[in-house]
Amino acid sequence: MRVSTIKDRKKGLNKFLVFLFWIAVWQILYLIIQRDIYVPSPFDVFNRLNELIFMLSFWETVFSSIYRVIMGMLLSIVFGVVFGILASLNSYIFDLLNPLVSAIKSTPVISFIIIALIWFSSSNVPIFICFLMCFPIIWTNVVEGIRNVDKKLLEMADVYRVNRWLVLREIYLPSITPYFTAATITALGLGWKVSVAAEVLSHPRNGIGTHLYSAKVYLDSVDLFAWTLVVIILSILFENIFSRLLRSARKHRKELV
Structure with a gap:
């Protein structure tokens, strides 16, 4: 201890x-x-950050951006896992989805943001972009995780007619978990980047990206750096929370076993 x-x-x-x-x-x-306009003093930035955290509008903005990232991440996880399982079990579904995933990966984010501005309201654009950019990461890793399951273990389970639930829990789940964990942590960091980028262009009523755009328009580098620090802190915080939740889930699983 x-x-x-x-x-x-x-x-x-x-x-x-x-x-x-x-x-x-x-x-x-x-x-x-x-020259403050290029690189402001860290003391000025931290002082500004200290002022912001005592404003109600700051927390409304932060929670609005958090909501959009969480919604985008949840959608990407749900669809990524479901379609990842289907694609790994059926080659036709994989062949159908693989070009789409490749197209999403290779297309610049700005292109999707502009298209999304036509399709959705300003508040929903960041959610859609977060989902779209994170989906390929989750999907690819789920497919790889299932495809890398030990075939000998599956054959042995089939010979001894092991219960399907046990096969899923004891063979598939341990194989997929490392891939899924790595994918989700990567997607969390990317999710924050693309969501804020989408907010910069879509200008929702409350959003960190909206404040970043305003700071750029008024050449307020202190505000720009302060809000950028907020994004970095939130991204790191989310990754740490997710990692700890996974560790506690593994510990709980080992205790049950």
Whole structure:
């Protein structure tokens, strides 16, 4: 217990030192350039961030963006898992979906955002873009996970007529989980990027992207950097929450076994 506590403290200290290092690099850049419009002082940015967190409008904006990312991610996970399972079990479905997924991967995000602006309201554009960009990642990894299931284990389960639920839980699930975990963590980071990018162009009433666009229009670099930091913090926070939930789920599963 003490060893794990010491390790956690060392890890936390290392992260803090890395954080201080990059703040120092930022401050040095600010001192070299000495023009706030290009690189504002980190102290000014953190002061602005401190002002923002005490505003009601800030939290309305943050929660609106969080809602859009969560909805886009949920849609991509649901459709990615369902169609990933179908595609891995049926070659015709895979051949049908693979060109579509390849097209989504190769098409610039800006093209989809412009199309989505015609199809949807400004509030729904970020949700659609988040779903569209994250779906290929989930789908591809689910397909790969199922295809890489140990065939010998499946043959053995078939010979001994093991219950299908047990086969799913004990053979398929452990094989798919690493692929799904990696896909979801990658998709979370991408989801925040594309959702905010969509907000910048669609200008929903409440959205981090809307504030980023306003900061750019008024050449307010301090606000621009402050809202960018908010996106980075939220993205890291979501990834950490998801990783911890997965770890606790694995621990719970091992205890049941």
